Amino acid sequence: MAVPSSVCRAVARGGASVAARRGAASAAPAAAAAPDAPSADVRPYLDIPGPKPLPVVGNIWRFLPVVGPWGGQDMLEVHHTLQSTYGDIVRLSGMPKNRDMVALYDPVDIEKVYRNEGPWPKREAFGSLNYYRRFINKERYEGSHGLLTTNEKEWQEFRRGVQGPMLQPRAVAKYTAPIDTVASEFIERLREIRDENGLLPKDADNWFFRWALESIAIIALDTRLGCLDSQVAGEPQKMIDAVQVLFEGMFELDIKPSIWKYVSTPMWRKYVNAISTFETVSEKYIQNRVNRLKSKMAEGGDIGDDLSVLERLLLANDNPRIAMTMALDMLFAGIDTTSYATGALLYLLSRNPDKQEELHAELRRVLPQRDTPVTAERLQDMKYLRAAIKESMRMKPVAIGQLRENPKEGLVLRNYYIPKGVDILLMLAVSGNDPRFVPHAERFMPERWLKGDDPHAKGHPFATLPFGFGPRICIGKRFAELEIEVLNAKLLRNFKVEYPCKGEFQTRLLHVLKSPMTFRLTDRD
Template sequence: MSLRVVLPQGRPFGRRVFSTVTAAVDSKPAEWLAARPFEEIPGPKKLPIIGTKYMFLPGLRKYDFSDLTETHREIRKDYGDIVRFSGLEPRRDMVMIYNADDVETVFRNEGIWPERPSLRCLKYFREVVKKDFFKGVGGILNDQGETWHKSRTLVNPVMMQPKTAKQYAAGIDQVAEDFIAKIPGFRDSKSEMPDDFKNELHKWALESIAVIALDTRLGCLDPDLKADSVPQRMIEAIHQLFHDMHILEVKSIVWTMISTPTFKRFLKNASLLLDISYKYIIEAVERSKIKKGDEGPSSVLEKFLERDPDPTRAIVMALDMLFAGVDTTSHALTNVLLHLSENKDKQELLYQEIRKFLPEVNTPITYEMLNDMKYLQACIKESMRIQPVAQGNARTTHQEIVLSGYRVPKNVDVILAHGLLSLSEKYYPQPKKFIPERWIRGGEQAEKMHPFVTLPFGHGARKCVGMRFAKMELEMMLAKMIRRYHWDYKYGPMRYETTLITGPTDPLKFAVTDR
C-alpha cells in the first residue's frame, strides 16, 4: 500500500511542487529569512480560549490604560522594544513598538492605501444603527482601502491646500479676537481664570471649527450662553464620546457581547451629536445653494459638494470636523500655555517675536505672519512633543515586514507609541525640558532629530486632514494671548486623563495679567 501526501490543490507532493515551494522561500528577503518568528515576540501569556483578552477585562488587566504614556512605559519595561498581544478575537493580533526605526519601517511599508485599526463602536454606529443615514460612508476616520482612497482624493484638494486655510484666516482671527475680549471678564480678584475655563476654551474651539466646516458662527462665545444651549450640548456630547469610546475601544470588550451602560451612553451621545450637527450642516448646504458668485470664494463644505454630487460624503466630512476639532485643539492650547507658564524665559522670547509682527495689540493676524513666526511654531511643537493630545498612531500591516528582528505578518495592528518615544533621552537631550529652540531649523538639535519620533498630526497619506486648520487656530489664539497677557499657573503639575485623547483634569486657574 502506497502513501501519497496531497496538497490542498489536490496535487501530489512531487518534485515539481517541492521546487516551487523552495523557490518561494528562497525569494524572501534575507532580512526576513534571518528574522525570528512572529510567535517569539515577547508579550503577555496567551491563555486557552481567552488568549490575552484578560489584559483588557476589568479586574484582571495589569495595565490601567488611563495614562497611556505610563502604561506604555510599564509594558516596555516588562517586555522590551516590541510586544505582542495575541488571541484578541474578534480583534486582530496587536504589536506595540517602542523603537523609532521600527516606526519608520511601518510607515515606509504602509502601501498606497494605508489601513489603521477602525473605531469599532463608531463603525457599528454608522454601519448598523444609522446605516440609512450614512449609506455606507464611514468617513476618513473609519473607511479603509479603495473606499478610503476615494474619500481622501476628494478631501485632500480641499483640506490640505494652504490657500484653503488662508481663506479662513480672517474668520479665525475674528473668533480669537472675540475670545480675547472676554478674558478680562473671566478674572477673579486674584486675576485667575474660573474653574470652568476649560469649557470656555472648548467654546472657542467649537466656534473656530464651525467657521471652517460650516462657514458660519454658532454663537458659542455669546455672553451668558445657557447650560442647555445647543453649542454647550454639543461640547458635552463630544467630551463624553471621547471618554466612552476609549473605554469601548481600549479598556473593555464586554460591549461586543452585551449592551453595556457605557455602550448605551455612547449611542445616545453619538445620535445627539449627529442630530444637532446635521441641522447646522443642512443650513450651510442651503446657504450654499443661494450664494451668489460675488460673495467670496467657496467654503470648505461648498468645495466638497462641488467635487461630489452625492452630499452624504460632504455631510460626513463636516460632521467629523466638528467632532474632532473641539477637545483636541483646546487641549493643545492648554498644554502650551502651561509650558509657557512654567518657563517664563520662553514666554518672554515668544512675546518679543510676536510684538515684532503685532506692534499694536489689536493688529489683525494674517496667514503670512503665522508662517514667519518661527518661535511661535516651535513652542507649539515642543509642547506637543512633551504632552501630546494623541499618544500615538496605529497601522495595520498590509504586507510582511521585519520589526526589531522579528517577522510580522500581514493583518496585524501595530501601535506606534510616539508619546513615550518623544520623552526618551535616546532621541532628545533633556527630554522633559521645554526647549522650543530644538525645533528651529539650522539648530544643532534639529539636525539630529529622528524624523519618525514626534508626529503629532501623523504621517503619510493618512496624516490628520485638519492639520493646517488646527495649527492656524492654535497659532492665532496663542499669539493674541501672549501679546496681551502674562500667563502663570501656580497649582503645581497638571494632572491628565487619557480617553481617546489626553487632556488636563485639574481646573485651569491661570493667573492672567496685562502686559
C-alpha cells in the first residue's frame, strides 16, 4: 500500500509564505492580481481565511504543547477544528522555514485540484527520506531515488520503469495463491496465541505486522522470510522494528518542529540507523534474486514468462537500482499500512455485528469450508467484502489526505486565486466523513458501494480516495487490496470478531487504532 504523503506537515511545522519563499513580500498579492486571473470577481490569495500569524513567532505557537490551542490535539482533530473555525478552505502561513499551505475539505475543490495537476503531479514530502537517499547514502541509490521522494521528470522516468510490472492485473493475480497460504498460516497462529477467552495478546499488533511483512516479502523479495514462526527473531523482526522507527522518525522530523537539518539530533541518528538496517537486510534478499536471474540468463535458457514482480522489474530496466529501490519502497510501505487498514476494518465490523453477519453469510457461500482456498475467481464473488473494506477506508483511512503543489497560475478555488507553487492539502479523511458530501457519513454502510444500490448513497466520488487519484495514484494499490481482501476473507470466514474495549484512533504520520488489536476471536463452523 502506498505510504501517505506528509500531509500534516504545514499544520505541525508550517512554512514561510509564498511571498517569502519567492523572495518578495508582495509576491502573493501580485499573483492574486495577475493579468491572467480568471475574472475581476476572484478574491486575492491573502483573503483566504485561516489562523493569523503573530509577529516573529508566526503561527507555529498554535501547535506547541501547553501554550498552543491545538498543541495537544490529534492531527485529524486539528483539521476538524480548522474546518469548523474557518470553513472549507483554510490558509496556513506564517510559519518559519516552510511554505504556505491551503487545506481543502470540500470534494468539489479536491476534484478540481486533481483535474488540474497535470501529467507530473508534484509534492514536497518525505524530506528526511529524500535527504538520506540523495546525500547520506547516495551511492546505494545511484540516482534512482524512487517514487516517494521524486518529482517532475525524475518521477515520471522512474514511474515509467516500474508501472508495467506493478499494475498488470495478471501479474497481481498470480500472487493470490501464495498470499492465501500466508493468510492461512496466520489464521492458525491467531488460534494459538489467543487466550482461553479468545482474546489476542497485547502484542497482537506485532503479529499483524509479521503477517504483512511475510505477505509483501513474497511480492517484493520473491521469498518467504518465516515471519509467522512462533519464535521469529533476527532479521524479520529487525525489519519490522525499523519500519516503526521510520514512520515515527518521519513524523518527528518532517511534521513536528525539528532542527535535524542543522544539527544531528538523537531522532535523526536513530532514523538513519533504522533506514540503514532496513536496507541492509532487504538488499541481501534482493541481491539473491538478482544473482539467480543473472544465472538463468547466463545459461542461455528460456527464462519463461512466469516471472515474479522483482524479476519483471529487473528485466524492464537497464539499471538494477530501479528494481531494488522499488522493492525497498514496497517493503517500507507495505507493513504498517495494510496491518492498520485490517485493524480498522475488524474494529468497525466488531462495532457493527449485523454487517459482520451479512459479510460472513457471503463468505460462507463463496468459501464453503473454513479452509477453502481463496482464489482470484472467488475474490470476484466477494462483493460485500470489498464494499466493507472500501467503507472502512472511507471512515478510517490510514492516510488522512494527499499533498499537491499547484502547478500553474490561474487556479481558482472557492473564488480565491491560488498562486503557482502553493502546497494544497486534500483532506480526504474530513470530506469522507462529512454528511454534506457522504449521506449518513457517521454510519458504517458497506452496501452503499454495491452496484444496484442507491447511487446517491455513495456521495461525491472525490470525497474518499484512499489510494489517491490520477497519475500519482498509489502504484501498490492492487497488491495492497489483494493482501487485505485475502486475509479478511480467511479471518472472517473462520472467526466471529469482537472488540471488548473502547477503541481509540490517533493520527501521527498514519491514522491508526491507538489501542492494541486485542480482538476476541470466536471460532465459526
